[in-house]
Amino acid sequence: MTEATPLRPRTDAEVLDEVFFALSDPVRRAILERLDGRSLLVSELAAPFGISLQAVSRHIQVLVRAGLVTQARSGRISRCSLQAQPLSEAAAWINRYAKYWQGQFEALAQHLTRLEEEKKP
DSSP, X not given: OOOOOOOOOOOHHHHHHHHHHHHTSHHHHHHHHHHTTSOEEHHHHHTTSSSOHHHHHHHHHXXXXXXXXXXXXXXXXXXXXXXXXXXXXXXHHHHTTHHHHXXXXXXXXXXXXXXXXXXXX
């Protein structure tokens, strides 16, 4: 009989990888949108998609592993809820790079100002 090795805590980078992987699929993003502010049964989540309930369940499991969704089970019934904290952490990571596109916005604003000044008689 083999002993199970204890699971090590995931690093911040691993968590971020799972969140971005989960967000990379349009069905999973749509599931998150449907869960915004409410909890739904798996069958309710699956209703608008043209895929099987089993396929939706697999998408939900990816979201659960990423920490974006929790499931509360009562017998065979599973209710899903959004967990926004991992989204906040992903947004904070992305925001670290805002300085790169902020400079482009500032350059665009300056260019537009110059164009307006050139139009003046």
